[in-house]
Amino acid sequence: MKNFLKFLFFAAVVAGVVYVLKQVFAPANGGSAATSGVLPSQPVKSLDDAPLGGKISEELLKILVCPEDKGPLELVDDGKFLLNPRNGYKYPIRNGIPVMLIEEGKKYRDPNFAPKAA
Incomplete structure (x- = not known):
């Protein structure tokens, strides 16, 4: 018991x-x-659909490097892209978020790009 x-x-x-x-x-x-906020009420949109540009902090810009050659990047096209001046890759910035994928850099590469003379 x-x-x-x-x-x-x-x-x-x-x-x-x-x-x-x-x-x-x-x-x-x-x-x-x-x-209840646990799951999104609408389907999540792809980052590809997000508008180009957005505010990026100076601290972030200082530490971002190209994933291909680990060199510094330049902000171009009114803050819509980060350019690697050594290979012409342009990494898009979407809603203030840099998309640092090599495939994205190649996709937006300038077809008229000529490497800068050293």
Whole structure:
């Protein structure tokens, strides 16, 4: 009988903890997880659809380098691209976020690019 009472007490404690956790993590408006802010209410758009440009901090510009040759970059086209003057790769800036993928740099490379003489 003593073991049975211990089991009941343990089960009651577990049930109480589960109840409290459900109350704490339940959506405030009684909606589903999709409307509670856990999941986006609309499909996430690709970064390719985001507009070019945006504000980038000076500190970030100082530390960004080209992923291809690890050299410094220049801000060009009214802050829409970061240019590697050594290979002509132009990395787009979308909503203030530099897209530092080599494929993106190649995609926007200037076809008339000529490397600067050393």
